[in-house]
Amino acid sequence: MRIYKEFLFEAAHFLPSAPPGHPNARLHGHSFRARITVDGQPDEETGIVLHFDELEAAVAEARDALDHRMLNEIEGLSAPTLERIAMWLWDRLHNRLPGLVEIVVARDSCHEGCVYYGPPLRLAAE
Numbered sequence: 667m668r669i670y671k672e673f674l675f676e677a678a679h680f681l682p683s684a685p686p687g688h689p690n691a692r693l694h695g696h697s698f699r700a701r702i703t704v705d706g707q708p709d710e711e712t713g714i715v716l717h718f719d720e721l722e723a724a725v726a727e728a729r730d731a732l733d734h735r736m737l738n739e740i741e742g743l744s745a746p747t748l749e750r751i752a753m754w755l756w757d758r759l760h761n762r763l764p765g766l767v768e769i770v771v772a773r774d775s776c777h778e779g780c781v782y783y784g785p786p787l788r789l790a791a792e
């Protein structure tokens with residue numbers, strides 16, 4: 667079974683990899699949406715996989731670090747694509763959320779998003 671929590675954040679960025687003159691090379695902002703998904707079995711007594719308050723506590727610090735920020739200035743996000751934001755969130759959350767299996771980061775206004783299942787070698791590294 668999987669549970670998830672979504673949160674929104676507003677942030678500015680530019681993409682250094684965009685060609686000169688491309689709008690993405692200029693400073694602009696988005697409303698981003700992130701969804702953090704945890705896998706587990708509900709406890710037989712409580713019926714809970716992971717209390718949503720615990721999930722909220724885990725994501726709150728990461729959300730605060732992103733919301734109303736210039737993403738390019740955040741350590742590890744000098745090229746803040748959706749893919750890099752998803753990886754950045756994974757790095758921040760996977761130790762606090764052992765059942766973490768998926769992170770979605772989306773720009774709903776663009777109908778674009780990224781789904782990240784973690785680094786490919788994580789099972790071999792454990």
Ligand SMILES: [Zn+2]
Nearest residue numbers: 679690694696
């Ligand atoms: Zn953008």
